Structures are given as C-alpha cells and as structure tokens.
Amino acid sequence: MTPIVKKVFEQEKWEGDFRFKHMQIRVNSESLAFHGSSILEAGKTNQKLDALLRTQQQKFNRQYLLSLAVNFFDYIGSIASYLILSVPIFAGSYDHMNHADLAALISQNAFVCIYLIFSFSSLVDLSPKVVDIAGMTHRVAELVEELNHLKEHNPPSWRDGPSWPLLQSQASTSGASAPSVYDIVQLSVTAPSRSQLLIKDLDLTIKLRSNILIMGPSSCGKTSLLRTLRGLWTQNSGSLKCNLPVTPRHILFMPQRPFFTDGSLLDQVVYPLQDRGMGVQSYDESVMESLELVDLLPLVDRVGGLRTPVSWNWYEVLTPGEMQRLCFVRLFYHRPQLGLLDEVTSAISEDLEAVLFRRCRELGITLVTVGHRRSLRAHHDLILALDGRGGWTLESLRS
Ligand SMILES: Nc1ncnc2c1ncn2[C@@H]1O[C@H](COP(=O)(O)OP(=O)(O)OP(=O)(O)O)[C@@H](O)[C@H]1O
Numbered sequence: 001m002t003p004i005v006k007k008v009f010e011q012e013k014w015e016g017d018f019r020f021k022h023m024q025i026r027v028n029s030e031s032l033a034f035h036g037s038s039i040l041e042a043g044k045t046n047q048k049l050d051a052l053l054r055t056q057q058q059k060f061n062r063q064y065l066l067s068l069a070v071n072f073f074d075y076i077g078s079i080a081s082y083l084i085l086s087v088p089i090f091a092g093s094y095d096h097m098n099h100a101d102l103a104a105l106i107s108q109n110a111f112v113c114i115y116l117i118f119s120f121s122s123l124v125d126l127s128p129k130v131v132d133i134a135g136m137t138h139r140v141a142e143l144v145e146e147l148n149h150l151k152e153h154n155p156p157s158w159r160d161g162p163s164w165p166l167l168q169s170q171a172s173t174s175g176a177s178a179p180s181v182y183d184i185v186q187l188s189v190t191a192p193s194r195s196q197l198l199i200k201d202l203d204l205t206i207k208l209r210s211n212i213l214i215m216g217p218s219s220c221g222k223t224s225l226l227r228t229l230r231g232l233w234t235q236n237s238g239s240l241k242c243n244l245p246v247t248p249r250h251i252l253f254m255p256q257r258p259f260f261t262d263g264s265l266l267d268q269v270v271y272p273l274q275d276r277g278m279g280v281q282s283y284d285e286s287v288m289e290s291l292e293l294v295d296l297l298p299l300v301d302r303v304g305g306l307r308t309p310v311s312w313n314w315y316e317v318l319t320p321g322e323m324q325r326l327c328f329v330r331l332f333y334h335r336p337q338l339g340l341l342d343e344v345t346s347a348i349s350e351d352l353e354a355v356l357f358r359r360c361r362e363l364g365i366t367l368v369t370v371g372h373r374r375s376l377r378a379h380h381d382l383i384l385a386l387d388g389r390g391g392w393t394l395e396s397l398r399s
Contacts, residue, residue, distance in 0.1 A: 001127055004059060004063055004066060005135045005138065006135075007059035007135070008131060010059075011056055011135070013139065014052040017048050017051075021044065022045070025045065027315070066127060070121075070128070077117030077121050080117060081110045085113070089102070178208045179207065179243070180205045180206060181244050182241065183205055183243070184204040184206070184238070185203055185239045185240075186237070186238040186239065187201070187204075187237070187240055188202070188390070189224050189225060189236050196389075198221030199221050199225060200392075202225075204394065208337060210381045211379060212367070212382045213377060214368065214369065214384045217388055220386045221386050222386060225370075225386070226342055226370065228240065229242070230246070249335070249337075251336055251340070252330075252338070252340070253340045253342075256343045258323045258324065258344075260315065262311075264305075264310065265300065266306045266307050287306065287333060288306070293359060295325065296326060302317075319347070321347040324348050328344070331360070331365065338368065339367050339368070340369075341368070343370055343372070350375045354379070357379035361379075377397055380397055381396065381398050382397060
C-alpha cells in the first residue's frame with residue numbers, strides 16, 4: 001500500500017494546484033484578456049493538468065497490482081475451502097463415513113472456511129480505502145503541522161492585541177497627552193526568507209489624535225511595517241506593544257488590495273463584522289450618509305437596495321476608485337480609534353481625498369497612512385520616511 005499512499009498524496013497536491021490555477025484565471029479574466037495571454041495561461045494550466053493526469057496514471061498502475069491481489073484473495077477464498085477439505089478426504093481420514101454424512105461434513109466445513117476467509121478478505125478489501133485515507137491524512141497533517149508552527153511563532157498577543165480596558169476612556173479623563181496605541185522600540189523588520197533589513201531599530205509611538213504618514217520609495221517596506229503591526233510578520237527583533245484589541249471598533253486595517261465578500265452592499269460595509277439584518281433605521285441612515293459623502297449613492301440603486309443580496313463579483317463591477325470609496329464607507333461605519341490605511345486613495349481625486357480625511361478627523365479616527373501622494377501631507381501630523389535600506393526619519397508636519 002505504501003507506494004500508492006505516496007501517489008494519493010501527490011495527486012491531492014496536484015489537484016489543489018490545478019484548482020488554484022483555475023481560480024486565478026476566473027478572478028483575473030479581464031486582466032488576462034487585456035494582456036491577450038490566454039494561450040500562455042492555457043499552456044500553463046495544461047501543464048498542471050498533465051502533471052495531475054500523470055500522477056493519476058501512476059496511481060492507477062500501482063492500484064492495479066493491489067486490486068489484483070485483493071480480487072485474488074476474494075476468489076481464492078471460496079476455492080481454498082474445498083482444497084483444504086480435500087487433503088483429509090483423499091488422505092483417507094473419512095473413509096469410514098457414508099456418502100450422505102461425508103456430504104454433510106463437507107458442506108458444514110466449507111461454510112465455516114468460507115465464513116473465515118470472507119472475514120479475512122473483507123479486511124483485505126479495506127486496503128484501497130485505507131490507502132486513500134492515509135494519503136489525504138498525510139496532506140492534512142502537513143497543514144496542521146504548518147498551522148501549529150505558525151501558532152508557536154505568532155503569539156496571540158501579537159495577533160489579537162491585549163484586551164485591556166479601552167484607552168479612549170482614559171483619554172477622556174486624563175486629557176493631557178494622547179494615549180499610545182502602539183509602542184515600538186528598536187524594531188527591525190526583514191521580509192520572510194530574505195536577509196536584507198527593510199527597517200532597522202525603529203523607535204515610534206503611535207498615539208491617538210496624531211496622524212502619521214508613511215512614505216518612501218517603492219518596495220522600501222511601508223506595507224511590511226503594517227504587516228508587522230498586524231502581527232503577520234513576526235521574524236523581527238525589538239519590541240512592539242499594542243495597547244488596544246485588534247477589533248474593527250478599535251483598530252481597523254485597510255489593505256492595498258481591498259477585500260469584498262459575497263452578499264449585499266451592507267455586507268461589504270459592515271465587513272469584517274456581519275450584518276444581522278436588524279433593520280435599525282439610524283444604522284441604515286448613517287450608512288446612506290457615508291455613501292452620499294463618497295458619491296456612491298447610485299450604487300444603492302444598481303444593487304437594488306442596501307440589503308439586497310447580489311450574486312455578482314464585486315471586483316468585476318466596481319472600478320478601483322469605487323472600491324476605495326466603498327472602503328472609506330466601511331471605515332466610517334466602524335469608526336475605529338485607529339485606522340491603518342495602505343494606499344487607499346491612489347484612485348481617488350485629491351478633492352475627494354481631502355473630504356474623506358476631514359471626515360475621519362470629525363469622527364475621531366486617528367490614521368496611519370501609507371501613500372506616495374504629496375497631497376496626503378496636509379492631512380497628517382507626522383511623516384515617517386523609510387529608505388528601504390533600514391534607514392528611517394520621523395518629522396513633524398505641523399510647524
Ligand atoms: N511575503 C513576502 N515574502 C518575501 N518578500 C516579500 C513578501 N512580501 C513583500 N516582500 C518584499 O518585501 C519588500 C518590501 O515590500 P512592501 O510591500 O513592504 O513594499 P512597499 O514599500 O509597501 O512597496 P509599494 O510602495 O510598492 O507598495 C519588497 O521587496 C517585497 O518584494
């Protein structure tokens with residue numbers, strides 16, 4: 001069975017790769033059409049299919065031998081009972097019995113033998129199923145091992161943030177200096193499986209009511225810093241302390257590539273929470289207000305209402321600018337204490353950008369923004385400039 005288990009494992013892997021390739025093509029069909037790369041992608045997809053079929057063929061070849069052995073045991077079982085009985089009969093052990101008694105003895109013994117052999121061959125019949133289960137278990141076990149490994153190297157305090165009392169309440173009583181959300185001391189960040197430092201010995205306190213703009217050349221590590229703050233990258237040195245729970249009401253990350261789930265327009269707005277369909281009037285009104293602010297009211301008509309489930313792919317029907325504006329509606333809905341935004345205004349006009357940042361201030365949302373545009377400087381208090389070789393500078397934008 002062992003060689004077949006190996007092939008079942010390989011087959012599962014190739015099937016996964018092949019399906020992933022299909023999904024990539026489905027999701028990026030328009031980009032592929034613009035590139036005119038259907039032949040290239042068809043070739044690559046066929047290569048994966050060939051590898052899958054080759055592995056299946058090898059598995060079937062090995063399974064053939066196993067099936068032969070299994071069937072041999074199944075058929076030989078019934079014959080074997082008579083072969084076994086023939087030994088004492090022809091050796092003369094039952095010569096004293098008459099024909100009727102001998103026939104009864106043969107039939108009785110044959111029944112017991114066949115029953116025993118049937119039980120044994122039932123066990124043998126299980127082997128193809130055992131092979132399938134063993135191959136798949138091996139693959140699932142690999143996943144579990146990897147998850148355990150990640151868990152060990154990704155302590156919960158980094159993933160979820162400590163759940164101590166909200167700093168907002170402290171802020172209202174203390175008044176003096178704004179409370180900090182992140183305390184970063186001597187933090188160095190390196191990309192996975194790379195040795196070059198992106199950020200070296202960063203000292204930074206991210207405080208409420210003080211917007212920070214992160215700038216620097218492309219690939220200098222701006223998004224990597226956000227990944228580290230979210231606890232996705234943990235192979236760093238130094239210390240990073242998060243003083244708020246990472247929940248949408250406290251800290252909300254808005255990645256460069258926005259994510260939209262299936263469901264209604266409201267489902268997109270309340271994401272990553274779930275719309276419970278409470279039908280609260282004020283709740284709908286505030287979402288409608290935000291949609292109006294970002295100039296997305298026509299979208300409500302397009303989808304047939306806030307709560308109407310739609311089956312289309314949001315990435316295909318919304319332009320990049322509409323997606324970014326919808327992300328701001330999400331931000332206004334959650335009103336987190338700290339919003340970490342990664343290039344979320346690159347497809348929005350500067351005028352609208354100013355309106356959106358003003359609204360964030362009104363709602364009391366502190367921002368850490370990654371961006372390239374100079375116009376962003378007007379909406380921030382500090383600028384953190386990274387040079388991509390580990391160097392960094394922190395400058396005040398308020399003179
Ligand atoms: N998962 C990963 N594994 C290995 N290297 C990565 C990974 N993700 C990003 N990198 C590398 O880390 C470096 C910094 O990437 P990062 O996304 O932080 O850049 P950035 O400053 O945000 O760039 P941009 O302005 O172009 O978005 C890049 O060289 C990138 O290729």
